[in-house]
Amino acid sequence: MKCSVFCGVSVDGFLARPDDTFDFLMAGEQVPHGFAEFLASVDVVVMGRRTFEVVHRLGHLELYGRKPMMVLNRRALDLSSVKGGLVEQMSGEPAEIVVRLDKRGFKHAYVDGGITIQRFIAAGCMDRMVVTRVPVLIGAGIPLFGPVPHDIHLHHVATRSYGGGMVQSEYEIQSEAQVQ
Amino acid sequence: MKCSVFCGVSVDGFLARPDHKLDFLDAGGQEPHGFDEFYGSVDVVVIGRKTFEVVLTFGEWAYGKKQVVVLSSHQPDFTSIKNGVVEQMSGEPAEIVARLDKRGFKHAYIDGGITIQRFLAAGCVDRMVITRVPILIGAGIPLFGPLAHDINLHHVATRSFKGGLVQSEYEIRST
Numbered sequence: 001m002k003c004s005v006f007c008g009v010s011v012d013g014f015l016a017r018p019d020d021t022f023d024f025l026m027a028g029e030q031v032p033h034g035f036a037e038f039l040a041s042v043d044v045v046v047m048g049r050r051t052f053e054v055v056h057r058l059g060h061l062e063l064y065g066r067k068p069m070m071v072l073n074r075r076a077l078d079l080s081s082v083k084g085g086l087v088e089q090m091s092g093e094p095a096e097i098v099v100r101l102d103k104r105g106f107k108h109a110y111v112d113g114g115i116t117i118q119r120f121i122a123a124g125c126m127d128r129m130v131v132t133r134v135p136v137l138i139g140a141g142i143p144l145f146g147p148v149p150h151d152i153h154l155h156h157v158a159t160r161s162y163g164g165g166m167v168q169s170e171y172e173i174q175s176e177a178q179v180q
Numbered sequence: 181m182k183c184s185v186f187c188g189v190s191v192d193g194f195l196a197r198p199d200h201k202l203d204f205l206d207a208g209g210q211e212p213h214g215f216d217e218f219y220g221s222v223d224v225v226v227i228g229r230k231t232f233e234v235v236l237t238f239g240e241w242a243y244g245k246k247q248v249v250v251l252s253s254h255q256p257d258f259t260s261i262k263n264g265v266v267e268q269m270s271g272e273p274a275e276i277v278a279r280l281d282k283r284g285f286k287h288a289y290i291d292g293g294i295t296i297q298r299f300l301a302a303g304c305v306d307r308m309v310i311t312r313v314p315i316l317i318g319a320g321i322p323l324f325g326p327l328a329h330d331i332n333l334h335h336v337a338t339r340s341f342k343g344g345l346v347q348s349e350y351e352i353r354s355t
Contacts, residue, residue, distance in 0.1 A: 011310075011333060011350070012324035013193045024330065121316065131191075135335045135350060137300070139327030145192035148318035151204060154191060156314045156344030165335030169346050171191070171314060 001102035003046070003109045004128040005117050006038045007144060008166075011133050014141030015114050020054045024136050031163045033132055039065045042110040044101055046120075049073040051113030056082065064110070072097065072116055094123040118146035126173050129154075135165035181281035183226075183288045184307040185296050186218045187323060191312050194320030195293050200234045207315040209343025218309065222289040224249060224280055226299075231292030232256055247285070251276065251295055273302035297325035305352055308333075314344035 008025040009015055016022040045064045047055075052071040055061055061069070061082070069087045071077060077089045090097055101109060111120050120126045131144065154171040161167050188205045189195055196202050225243055227235070229252040235242050241264040248266040250256050255268050269276055280288060290299050299305045310323070333350040340346045 011348075122318075133348075135333035137324060137327060137331040137333065139325070139330070145316060146318070148316055151318075152316040153207060154314035154316065154344065156208075156340060156346065159338060159340045159346050161335065161338050165333065165350075167335065167338045167346075167348055169191075169312075169340075 001098055001106050001109055002127045003098065003111050003120055003125055004038070004042065004130070005111055005126060006035060006130045007112065007117070008132045008134055009144050010136050010138045010141070012137045012139065013144050014138055015144050016054075016142045017138060018140055018142070020050070020142070024138055025134055031166060033162050033166060033168055034130070038130065039067075039110070042108045043067060044106040044108075045069045045110045045112065046097065046101070046116065047071060047111070048113035048116035049077065050115065052077075052087075061087075067110070068106075070097070070101070094120045094125040098125050114142040114144060114146075117144060121152065121173070122146065122148050124152075128170070128172055130168060130170045132162075132166050132168040135167075181224075181277055181285050181288055182306045183277060183290050183299060183304055184218070184222065184309070185290050185299075185305055186215060186309045187291065187296070188311045188313055189323050190315050190317045190320070192316045192318065193323050194317055195323050196234075196321040197317060198320055200230070200321065204315050204317050205313050208313045208341065208345035211341045211343055211345065213311055213341055213345055213347055214309070219246075219289065222287045223247065224285040224287075225289045225291065226251065226276065226280075226295060227290075228252070228292040228295035229256060230294065236260060249276070249280070273299045273304040277304050293321040293323060293325075296323060300331065300352075301325070301327050303331075303352075307349070307351055309347060309349045311345050311347040314346075 045067050070090045073089055074091045079087050111117055153174045155174055157170040159169040224247045226249045232250045241261050249269050252268055253270050258266055290296055332353045334353055336349040338348040
C-alpha cells in the first residue's frame with residue numbers, strides 16, 4: 001500500500017497555527033490545485049486524533065470524500081458522534097498500520113495531520129508528498145516536518161504555481177536502497 | 181537601501197545542520213541557479229557573528245572586495261582576513277539599514293539564520309530567493325523563526341532545476 005501526503009503549508013512550513021486554526025490556507029483553498037484528483041486516487045485516509053477532532057468539530061469530515069478513515073490513537077476513541085460508520089480507530093507503529101491496511105486490500109492511503117505525517121516519514125513509510133506552499137509567513141504553528149532518524153533524500157517530480165501565489169511541489173521519497 | 185535574502189535550504193527549511201555543516205546543500209546537484217547574478221547585484225553583505233565564524237573556516241575570504249558588515253555586539257577578530265573589506269556593526273535591523281543607506285549602499289545581501297530572522301521580523305527584508313534542495317535533514321539552523329504578526333508574501337516566480345532544486349522568489353509586502 002502506498003502512502004501519500006497532500007497538504008498546504010505556509011512558506012515557513014506550518015500546517016496550522018498553534019491553536020489549530022488554518023485561516024491562512026483558506027485563500028489558497030479556493031483555487032483548484034489537484035486535491036480532487038488526489039482524493040479520487042486514494043482509498044483510505046489515515047490521520048491522527050488531533051486532526052480528526054479538529055476536522056470533526058468543524059463538521060468537515062466529508063471533505064475527505066467519504067473514504068474509510070483510520071484515526072490513530074493509543075486508546076479507544078468515542079466515535080459515537082460520527083455518522084456514516086466510516087471512521088475506525090487504530091493504533092500501532094506506522095509500519096504496522098501500513099501492513100494491516102495493505103492486508104485489508106487498501107492500495108493508496110492519504111496520510112494527514114502534522115504528527116502523523118512526521119511519524120510516517122520518520123518510519124520510512126511515506127512514498128509521496130505533494131506540498132502546496134501558500135505565500136505567507138506565520139511564525140509559529142503545527143509544523144509539517146519534524147525530526148528524522150537520518151537524512152531522507154527526495155526525488156523531485158514536478159513543481160507548479162497556482163493563482164494567488166501558491167507553489168506546489170511533488171516529491172517521491174527515495175527508500176534507503178535507492179540512495180545507496 | 182533594499183535588503184534581499186538568497187539562500188539554500190532543505191525541504192524541511194534548514195540552512196545548515198546543527199553543527200553548521202552545509203554538506204546536504206549538494207543534494208540537488210550543484211547547478212548554477214542565479215547566485216552569481218544576484219551577488220553581482222548587491223553592494224554590501226550583512227551577516228551575523230555565527231555565519232562569520234563559519235565563513236572563516238572556508239579558508240579564502242569568500243566575499244572578495246565586497247563590503248561585508250558583521251553584526252555583533254563584540255568586536256570580531258578580523259586579523260585572519262586578507263584582502264577583504266569587513267567591519268563590525270551592532271544595532272537593530274532598521275538602524276543598520278538606515279546607516280548603510282546613509283553611506284550610499286543600495287542593495288544589501290542579508291545572510292545567516294539569526295540575522296535573516298531578525299531582519300524579517302523587523303520588516304526589513306524586501307526580497308527572498310529561496311532554493312529548496314530535495315532532502316529532509318530533520319534538525320538544524322532554521323531559515324524562519326518567530327514573528328510578531330503574519331507576513332504576507334508576493335510570489336514573483338518559481339523555477340525548478342534538473343537535480344531537483346526548486347527556487348522561489350518572493351517580494352515582501354510591507355504592512
